[in-house]
Amino acid sequence: SQTIHQWPATLVQPVGSPLSLECTVEGTSNPNLYWYRQAAGRGLQLLFYSVGIGQISSEVPQNLSASRPQDRQFILSSKKLLLSDSGFYLCAWSGVSQETQYFGPGTRLLVL
Amino acid sequence: KNEVEQSPQNLTAQEGEFITINCSYSVGISALHWLQQHPGGGIVSLFMLSSGKKKHGRLIATINIQEKHSSLHITASHPRDSAVYICAAWGNQFYFGTGTSLTVIP
Numbered sequence: 165s166q167t168i169h170q171w172p173a174t175l176v177q178p179v180g181s182p183l184s185l186e187c188t189v190e191g192t193s194n195p196n197l198y199w200y201r202q203a204a205g206r207g208l209q210l211l212f213y214s215v216g217i218g219q220i221s222s223e224v225p226q227n228l229s230a231s232r233p234q235d236r237q238f239i240l241s242s243k244k245l246l247l248s249d250s251g252f253y254l255c256a257w258s259g260v261s262q263e264t265q266y267f268g269p270g271t272r273l274l275v276l
Numbered sequence: 277k278n279e280v281e282q283s284p285q286n287l288t289a290q291e292g293e294f295i296t297i298n299c300s301y302s303v304g305i306s307a308l309h310w311l312q313q314h315p316g317g318g319i320v321s322l323f324m325l326s327s328g329k330k331k332h333g334r335l336i337a338t339i340n341i342q343e344k345h346s347s348l349h350i351t352a353s354h355p356r357d358s359a360v361y362i363c364a365a366w367g368n369q370f371y372f373g374t375g376t377s378l379t380v381i382p
Contacts, residue, residue: 198370207278207374208362223369252317264309265370267319 166191170255170268177275183228183242185271187255190236195257197238198265199230203251214238250275279303280365282373289380295350297376299363302344305371310337310348311362313375319362322348353380 167190177183189195199211210223212230220230227246231239238255255268280301289295301308310322323330323337325346330337334353339346350357358380363373 208364208370208372210370213369254319264321264324266321267311270317270319272317 166257166266168255168257168266168268170253170271172271173269174272175274177245177273179247179275180244183240183245183249183273185240185253185255185273187238187240187268188236189238189257192236192257192259194235195259197232198256198258199238199240200254200256201251202254208254212240245275247275249273278373279371280363280373282361282363282376284376285374286377287379289353289378291354291380291382293353293380295353295357295378295380297348297361297363297378299346299348299365299373300344301346301363301365301371303365303367303371305365305367307366308339308346309364309366309370310346311364313360313362315359322361350378355380355382 169188171186196215198213200208201211202208212220212222214220214232217232217235228242250273253271256265258265283298307324307326309324311319312322313319325337325339334351336349348361358378360375360377362375365371
């Protein structure tokens with residue numbers, strides 16, 4: 165069966181510090197991978213998606229970036245965090261049909 | 277205007293009540309999902325619909341493609357149903373509603 169992992173589960177970082185969140189998927193090959201952010205009191209916002217290694221599409225311009233160094237690994241990064249980057253970050257994967265997405269447990273990020 | 281609108285935003289119910297959460301969308305879609313987000317943040321997919329109605333236990337989801345509307349019903353609600361319910365429409369990408377926060381009081 166397929167599983168999706170995210171770490172860390174919780175992160176508190178000062179403004180201006182770098183960020184690296186990791187997401188890995190097991191049990192499937194060539195998944196589509198997604199990063200979402202859910203800010204407090206708001207809905208899910210798609211940040212990045214990837215259909216293959218090295219292929220990243222950005223939905224929202226911001227100080228975040230994403231990379232996919234391996235087929236089942238998706239990394240969300242920032243060189244300098246802003247207060248507005250606080251939120252709940254969810255990674256998800258889907259198959260080729262893209263109709264059903266499976267979500268990871270999420271990373272709660274607090275920028276102080 | 278969001279592509280997906282949910283109502284109500286917040287809902288409080290007594291245990292045992294019948295609950296309805298509504299979702300309207302303005303984009304062309306091939307499927308609509310209902311997601312449940314627990315207080316800890318984890319998200320679980322409840323239903324994927326492209327037409328008609330689906331039932332799973334006490335949960336029922338319906339969709340009317342012509343009216344671009346879907347509903348999620350919970351029969352005999354229970355405190356463990358307390359969660360945020362999110363409607364997500366799949367067109368060429370996912371469009372998410374802002375969620376309905378449900379609290380079921382014993």
